[in-house]
Amino acid sequence: MLLDVKNIAIHYGAIQAVKDMSFTVEDGEIVTLIGANGAGKSSALHAISGMLRPSAGDILFQNESILKEPAYKIVQKGISQVPEGRRIFANLTVLENLKMGAYINKNKSQVRQDIERTFERFPRLEERKDYRAGTLSGGEQQMLAIARALMAHPKLLLLDEPSMGLSPILVQEIFRIIRDINEDGVSILLVEQNAQLALAIANRAYVLETGKILYEGEAKSLLLDDRIKQAYLGG
Amino acid sequence: MYFVVQLLNGLQLGAIYALIALGYTMVYGVIKLINFAHGDLMMMAAYFALIAMAKGAHPLLALAISIIMTTVLGVLIERIAYKPLRKSSRLSALITAIGVSLLLQNVAMLIWGSGAKTYPNLQASLPSFNIGHNTISSLSIITVVLAVLVMIGLYFFVEKSKVGTAMRAVSEDMEAAELMGINVNHTISATFAIGSALAALAAFLLCAAYPQVTPYIGAMPGIKAFIAAVIGGIGIVPGAMVGGFILGIIEALTKGFIPSQYSALSDAVVFAILIVVLLIKPSGIFGKVQGEKV
Ligand SMILES: Nc1ncnc2c1ncn2[C@@H]1O[C@H](COP(=O)(O)OP(=O)(O)OP(=O)(O)O)[C@@H](O)[C@H]1O
Ligand SMILES: [Mg+2]
Numbered sequence: 001m002l003l004d005v006k007n008i009a010i011h012y013g014a015i016q017a018v019k020d021m022s023f024t025v026e027d028g029e030i031v032t033l034i035g036a037n038g039a040g041k042s043s044a045l046h047a048i049s050g051m052l053r054p055s056a057g058d059i060l061f062q063n064e065s066i067l068k069e070p071a072y073k074i075v076q077k078g079i080s081q082v083p084e085g086r087r088i089f090a091n092l093t094v095l096e097n098l099k100m101g102a103y104i105n106k107n108k109s110q111v112r113q114d115i116e117r118t119f120e121r122f123p124r125l126e127e128r129k130d131y132r133a134g135t136l137s138g139g140e141q142q143m144l145a146i147a148r149a150l151m152a153h154p155k156l157l158l159l160d161e162p163s164m165g166l167s168p169i170l171v172q173e174i175f176r177i178i179r180d181i182n183e184d185g186v187s188i189l190l191v192e193q194n195a196q197l198a199l200a201i202a203n204r205a206y207v208l209e210t211g212k213i214l215y216e217g218e219a220k221s222l223l224l225d226d227r228i229k230q231a232y233l234g235g
Numbered sequence: 236m237y238f239v240v241q242l243l244n245g246l247q248l249g250a251i252y253a254l255i256a257l258g259y260t261m262v263y264g265v266i267k268l269i270n271f272a273h274g275d276l277m278m279m280a281a282y283f284a285l286i287a288m289a290k291g292a293h294p295l296l297a298l299a300i301s302i303i304m305t306t307v308l309g310v311l312i313e314r315i316a317y318k319p320l321r322k323s324s325r326l327s328a329l330i331t332a333i334g335v336s337l338l339l340q341n342v343a344m345l346i347w348g349s350g351a352k353t354y355p356n357l358q359a360s361l362p363s364f365n366i367g368h369n370t371i372s373s374l375s376i377i378t379v380v381l382a383v384l385v386m387i388g389l390y391f392f393v394e395k396s397k398v399g400t401a402m403r404a405v406s407e408d409m410e411a412a413e414l415m416g417i418n419v420n421h422t423i424s425a426t427f428a429i430g431s432a433l434a435a436l437a438a439f440l441l442c443a444a445y446p447q448v449t450p451y452i453g454a455m456p457g458i459k460a461f462i463a464a465v466i467g468g469i470g471i472v473p474g475a476m477v478g479g480f481i482l483g484i485i486e487a488l489t490k491g492f493i494p495s496q497y498s499a500l501s502d503a504v505v506f507a508i509l510i511v512v513l514l515i516k517p518s519g520i521f522g523k524v525q526g527e528k529v
Binding site: 049051070071072075076080081083087088089090091092096099100101103104148152 | 401404408410412413415
């Protein structure tokens with residue numbers, strides 16, 4: 001088991017955002033968390049990344065608890081996140097953004113190779129490498145956010161709504177990239193509101209509602225499930 | 236000739252303001268805190284160097300000791316007083332900074348008394364030149380050159396080095412920086428360490444020129460350096476330097492050409508310039524329009 005989230009609860013002051021939530025990601029899998037606004041998807045990812053502490057439960061990564069680790073240690077252990085809304089550093093250049101993604105890597109020549117490989121995968125980023133990242137288009141920014149997270153060589157990549165605000169063609173492109181990354185051996189935990197696409201690409205899925213897991217199962221079978229169809233796939 | 240001498244005095248004073256302003260601007264740039272205790276940290280640095288010299292240390296050794304102690308103190312202040320407030324409102328952090336400022340003044344008063352202590356006359360041991368009837372100390376030139384070199388070094392550090400880039404990343408989005416594996420606590424400590432070390436250098440150069448130390452010597456230069464940072468564009472390294480020099484020159488020229496009974500006017504001029512700059516360009520001379528958030 002790569003990631004094992006066990007019965008976590010998350011509070012923001014008096015508000016409980018996540019209640020007794022459990023899910024797992026196996027080596028090599030794409031797992032998706034789907035659910036409406038406010039279901040607690042981002043909160044769960046932030047707990048995994050060490051950005052907030054669950055008030056109950058445990059999170060195991062490669063059979064070790066990472067609950068008490070600071071965020072930067074969790075990146076070192078092999079979990080990177082592409083946060084909701086991309087959160088690229090708009091005033092840094094594209095190249096500097098990639099270098100910040102590789103912050104934990106002290107081997108400069110390897111970082112240089114990684115940047116070259118990134119540019120092979122995302123040629124558009126190479127053309128814009130010395131521009132401020134804030135000047136990129138939405139799609140380019142999403143590519144940069146993904147490329148930046150990959151610079152840390154994650155074993156598990158957390159993606160929070162990568163399709164947000166992108167045109168259908170770009171969404172297809174991003175999902176093709178996600179599948180590519182997975183084929184390179186990176187396990188993926190994908191948070192999406194676009195349930196149709198997420199279920200099409202994932203091995204397994206969890207459906208969240210108001211902080212709880214409502215359904216879980218093989219993505220293919222959830223795609224055909226009438227309850228899911230009605231609530232999340234537009235009938 | 237008198238004008239040239241006053242100009243040089245202004246550059247010397249401005250260099251000192253600039254060194255202090257760099258500390259304000261670095262800290263503001265990274266965590267958006269106006270560290271009101273920064274001037275008082277400089278005052279503590281002056282005492283550290285003074286004590287070291289009183290114990291027989293060579294002035295340069297005393298400077299090194301002062302830099303180390305001030306750096307440790309600056310980093311500790313951030314850890315103890317500011318870090319717990321990182322997620323609170325900016326106002327509470329600002330009020331804490333004012334509290335730390337008063338605390339440092341009172342601690343200095345308790346330990347060293349409120350009376351003025353005399354600094355060794357370092358200037359006398361340095362060569363000086365005569366221009367007409369006026370004497371120019373090489374201290375002025377050393378101060379200016381040192382400040383400019385430090386500013387250039389800091390600029391390249393912030394723009395080119397990995398830690399400097401991380402500082403800019405933290406400045407822009409602390410959470411995203413954490414998600415990249417940047418140790419935000421270390422990055423902020425590094426920022427305070429640099430600012431504190433520069434304050435110690437400024438204290439040494441200030442007391443070499445005006446050889447008296449009291450618990451209050453940090454207050455006025457602290458405020459002026461803050462104004463310099465704002466005029467130049469707070470958060471921007473070259474801005475702090477330019478702002479510092481502008482302020483120093485204006486102050487020296489008004490003091491030099493206004494009858495001495497009105498010399499307090501020079502401070503009024505400084506504040507007036509701040510207001511004018513802020514009216515014309517609120518983000519300061521080098522200030523950029525805020526980077527668009529996407
Ligand atoms: N910083 C915060 N302070 C207080 N409440 C919060 C905070 N962040 C999230 N919440 C609340 O926690 C709940 C879950 O939010 P979360 O962002 O995890 O949902 P989400 O599933 O990611 O939603 P979306 O699809 O809109 O991104 C919501 O009710 C939200 O209002
Ligand atoms: Mg969310």
